[in-house]
Amino acid sequence: MFRIEKLPLAIRLLSLPIATATALPTLAQDAGNHRELEEVVVTAQKREQNLQDVPVAVTAVSGEQLQEAVIKDIFDLQTNTPGLVAGQNQTNTTSNFAIRGIGTSGQNFGLESSVGLYVDGIYRSRPSSMINELVDMQAVEVLRGPQGTLFGKNTPAGAIQFRTRAPGHDTDGFVSVTAGNYGLLNTAAAANLSLVPDVLALRATGFSGQRDGYVDASVDGETKDVNNRDRWGARLQALYTPSDQLSARLIVDKSEIDEICCAALTVVDSLQNDAGTPGPSAILQGLGGTVFGGDQFEDYETALNILPVSRGEDSGVSLEVNWEFAERWTLTSVTASRDYSSYDIIDSDFGDVNIISTVNDSEQSAFSQELRLTFAGERSNAVLGAYYFDQEVALDYQVANHGRVNDFLVPALGLGGLIDGINAFAGLTGVAAADPYIEGYRAPHHAEQEHQSWALFGQFDYSLSDALTLTLGLRYTEEEKSLLTAFSEWDNDQPWEWQGAPPSIDALFNASGSGYLQQMGAAAAINDIPTLLTLAGDPDVQAAFAPFGQRGWGNWLFAANSPRQDIDADITDGQVTGTVKLSYALSADSLIYTSYGSGYKSGGTNTDRIAIGFDPLFDAENSSAFEVGIKSDFPEQALRLNLALHHTVLDNYQANAFTGDGFNLQNAGELQSTGAEAEVFWAPMDNTTVTAAYAYTDATFKEFSKGNCWVATPWHTGVADPGQTDPNVSVCDRTGDPLANTPRHFLTLGLRRDFALTAGIDGHIYGEYSYRSDAMTSNVNDPLMEQEAFGLLNLRAALQFADYDADLTLWGRNVTDERYRRVNFDAVIQTGTVMAYPGEPRSYGLSLNKRF
Numbered sequence: 001m002f003r004i005e006k007l008p009l010a011i012r013l014l015s016l017p018i019a020t021a022t023a024l025p026t027l028a029q030d031a032g033n034h035r036e037l038e039e040v041v042v043t044a045q046k047r048e049q050n051l052q053d054v055p056v057a058v059t060a061v062s063g064e065q066l067q068e069a070v071i072k073d074i075f076d077l078q079t080n081t082p083g084l085v086a087g088q089n090q091t092n093t094t095s096n097f098a099i100r101g102i103g104t105s106g107q108n109f110g111l112e113s114s115v116g117l118y119v120d121g122i123y124r125s126r127p128s129s130m131i132n133e134l135v136d137m138q139a140v141e142v143l144r145g146p147q148g149t150l151f152g153k154n155t156p157a158g159a160i161q162f163r164t165r166a167p168g169h170d171t172d173g174f175v176s177v178t179a180g181n182y183g184l185l186n187t188a189a190a191a192n193l194s195l196v197p198d199v200l201a202l203r204a205t206g207f208s209g210q211r212d213g214y215v216d217a218s219v220d221g222e223t224k225d226v227n228n229r230d231r232w233g234a235r236l237q238a239l240y241t242p243s244d245q246l247s248a249r250l251i252v253d254k255s256e257i258d259e260i261c262c263a264a265l266t267v268v269d270s271l272q273n274d275a276g277t278p279g280p281s282a283i284l285q286g287l288g289g290t291v292f293g294g295d296q297f298e299d300y301e302t303a304l305n306i307l308p309v310s311r312g313e314d315s316g317v318s319l320e321v322n323w324e325f326a327e328r329w330t331l332t333s334v335t336a337s338r339d340y341s342s343y344d345i346i347d348s349d350f351g352d353v354n355i356i357s358t359v360n361d362s363e364q365s366a367f368s369q370e371l372r373l374t375f376a377g378e379r380s381n382a383v384l385g386a387y388y389f390d391q392e393v394a395l396d397y398q399v400a401n402h403g404r405v406n407d408f409l410v411p412a413l414g415l416g417g418l419i420d421g422i423n424a425f426a427g428l429t430g431v432a433a434a435d436p437y438i439e440g441y442r443a444p445h446h447a448e449q450e451h452q453s454w455a456l457f458g459q460f461d462y463s464l465s466d467a468l469t470l471t472l473g474l475r476y477t478e479e480e481k482s483l484l485t486a487f488s489e490w491d492n493d494q495p496w497e498w499q500g501a502p503p504s505i506d507a508l509f510n511a512s513g514s515g516y517l518q519q520m521g522a523a524a525a526i527n528d529i530p531t532l533l534t535l536a537g538d539p540d541v542q543a544a545f546a547p548f549g550q551r552g553w554g555n556w557l558f559a560a561n562s563p564r565q566d567i568d569a570d571i572t573d574g575q576v577t578g579t580v581k582l583s584y585a586l587s588a589d590s591l592i593y594t595s596y597g598s599g600y601k602s603g604g605t606n607t608d609r610i611a612i613g614f615d616p617l618f619d620a621e622n623s624s625a626f627e628v629g630i631k632s633d634f635p636e637q638a639l640r641l642n643l644a645l646h647h648t649v650l651d652n653y654q655a656n657a658f659t660g661d662g663f664n665l666q667n668a669g670e671l672q673s674t675g676a677e678a679e680v681f682w683a684p685m686d687n688t689t690v691t692a693a694y695a696y697t698d699a700t701f702k703e704f705s706k707g708n709c710w711v712a713t714p715w716h717t718g719v720a721d722p723g724q725t726d727p728n729v730s731v732c733d734r735t736g737d738p739l740a741n742t743p744r745h746f747l748t749l750g751l752r753r754d755f756a757l758t759a760g761i762d763g764h765i766y767g768e769y770s771y772r773s774d775a776m777t778s779n780v781n782d783p784l785m786e787q788e789a790f791g792l793l794n795l796r797a798a799l800q801f802a803d804y805d806a807d808l809t810l811w812g813r814n815v816t817d818e819r820y821r822r823v824n825f826d827a828v829i830q831t832g833t834v835m836a837y838p839g840e841p842r843s844y845g846l847s848l849n850k851r852f
Contacts, residue, residue, distance in 0.1 A: 055593035063137035082695035099158035101699025101742035116155035146599025148577030149473035156599035156623035167203035167239040180845020215263035270832030280830040289353035303352035362395035398444035436554025440492035471581035483605035503547035638683035669703035707734030745773035785824035817842040
């Protein structure tokens with residue numbers, strides 16, 4: 001149960017005037033200086049509507065608000081949006097989004113996002129294509145809850161719509177420059193050009209952004225910065241309106257990212273556990289490596305062999321045509337072609353002992369076509385449509401071993417005793433242990449996926465009375481996917497060809513069915529010459545020893561390196577989803593609604609190299625949600641209050657968690673998300689506004705019997721994972737555990753004060769505090785991976801120069817320099833070591849915007 005007295009004192013004091021929270025509406029003032037709430041227009045139901053008339057939980061932020069708040073990208077936007085989490089892990093390619101706790105890892109290209117991402121109505125299938133700058137935007141709308149009716153790609157958690165500013169015939173443009181700490185320099189500009197008055201207009205937009213990294217990495221004795229920014233993009237649009245009934249909007253865009261990202265820092269080292277046993281960190285230290293303790297996390301320092309490389313290129317063209325061919329009837333066609341490519345290199349042992357590295361080179365191309373027929377009547381509205389999506393994904397992924405691979409992995413995996421035992425019997429078996437790992441060994445795979453999807457959908461609104469409206473929606477979606485993955489293994493520049501059966505430690509100790517070696521142990525058994533002579537001639541014993549005489553046998557023990565058969569798989573699936581909503585206007589300024597909606601995300605094929613025995617296919621993800629809400633304006637008090645209660649059940653959640661030697665991608669059974677959200681805007685005085693946003697989210701695994709087990713806590717403390725009911729089985733029951741990165745309480749409070757300095761010069765100051773309660777940062781739910789509650793304080797002061805139509809803003813984000821963790825994970829083959837990707841430290845700067 002939420003109790004406000006449990007929150008920090010600063011929040012409690014700020015929250016006394018208001019009981020709950022908000023998005024970012026604005027306040028309009030007429031000539032008489034009378035406060036008046038401004039209408040916010042959204043397109044959540046594929047037509048323009050007042051936000052307060054839409055029976056959907058939506059947070060809308062205008063382009064002006066984005067610019068004024070110096071919101072650079074979607075990672076900044078989550079500060080003001082209840083229920084939204086935007087994350088980024090080892091590279092830009094692994095960006096991911098969640099709404100109400102439900103999201104998808106961006107690491108695997110076989111996964112689709114549970115949160116639909118749309119730019120000007122075009123679906124973006126790769127979440128990483130959306131992390132660039134938010135420049136020249138009309139608005140951003142975050143829709144919470146399943147979007148299984150009207151939106152192009154059916155999604156179970158929600159959707160985010162990005163609407164760029166369209167061309168126009170009026171003089172409209174801007175130039176913006178932002179400079180700040182860490183060498184930040186962002187520039188952006190946009191302008192309209194009316195070629196034929198009222199008929200043809202162009203709009204050009206361009207931007208670039210650079211910033212140094214905030215993590216210091218020691219590489220070959222030199223200090224380099226990691227987590228920098230180097231981005232640019234351009235967009236060219238044409239709007240053709242030959243008549244009042246016909247319009248066509250053509251958009252061509254391109255953007256690139258070329259950054260050193262992302263740094264992982266040590267949260268808990270494995271120098272020794274509570275029993276005094278040394279661990280992998282001690283081995284690394286013995287090999288001359290730099291070991292960082294958890295108490296150094298806030299120093300934002302690391303040591304690497306190579307810097308991480310993260311590149312992305314996104315481009316596309318789209319055409320939207322609207323034809324009002326009869327009174328109340330409009331036909332809309334949206335056609336798009338998009339291409340996205342990424343290239344990543346990471347030092348995947350995350351340290352300066354040269355062990356392993358990873359390269360990921362991928363390409364994606366997509367074509368989509370949507371047709372919509374809309375009807376706007378006096379008592380009814382309707383949308384009928386069809387959607388087609390075609391996508392091709394190709395990737396080349398490679399893990400490579402380096403010079404210290406044997407020196408580290410043999411002791412880290414405890415293979416020294418095994419090797420000594422094999423060599424002790426070499427005179428009898430004729431097999432001496434070869435090097436388990438090979439310097440220069442590479443395990444590449446090439447994956448290609450073809451994906452076609454089509455859907456038919458419709459939604460119908462009917463006013464049963466002047467106050468009561470019924471909404472019915474239905475969608476049928478069909479998906480087809482095919483995957484072809486070819487695996488290979490290389491010993492430097494030669495194919496690595498394995499002879500015979502793979503090595504089996506169990507077979508070695510249980511050869512001939514006697515279990516003799518296991519019972520006696522190598523030291524005792526070696527003195528039992530008669531028995532040894534007998535066993536040495538046993539075919540089972542010879543067969544068990546033989547694989548360990550081949551160079552590179554240890555690769556079979558590491559899923560990311562082990563050989564496996566090629567995959568040729570197909571998936572065909574169909575699903576019916578829809579929605580039912582009932583809304584009632586209590587008055588002209590108040591709406592209550594209740595709704596049921598379902599969403600869907602297709603199954604897929606794992607594009608990673610995974611251990612033999614794991615199924616590369618996973619099933620579709622389905623969600624159903626109930627929501628009750630109220631949207632109320634109080635004009636006399638200049639107060640807007642929107643509330644929503646929700647309950648979502650999601651079946652076959654597609655979970656992807658890192659296990660230390662690879663990602664475990666599987667259907668996680670069932671999860672549920674229950675909560676409440678509130679948004680408040682209040683102008684108690686003509687020059688003062690208060691905004692707030694609150695979300696309570698209880699998102700847990702309702703059924704997840706085969707999840708990942710704790711690794712770090714059992715090693716350090718000896719305390720077993722309570723979810724592991726069978727010590728001989730390496731899966732744990734995560735039922736009842738919370739979903740990763742889902743704080744139970746989220747609260748943002750903002751206070752703005754406007755003032756006039758002189759004639760033609762106005763200003764404002766603004767303070768914003770964002771609070772997140774304790775949260776697990778990994779679906780493993782290891783206690784060492786919990787992020788404690790923290791708060792971020794953002795401040796800004798601005799001057800508006802009316803005569804020059806310009807403004808100057810001094811801003812600061814995370815001004816108290818809070819150091820926090822975004823995602824925790826078990827370090828690669830380092831049992832007991834926990835690492836995390838850090839949040840951004842304090843940033844500040846000065847922004848100049850000139851409009852014309």
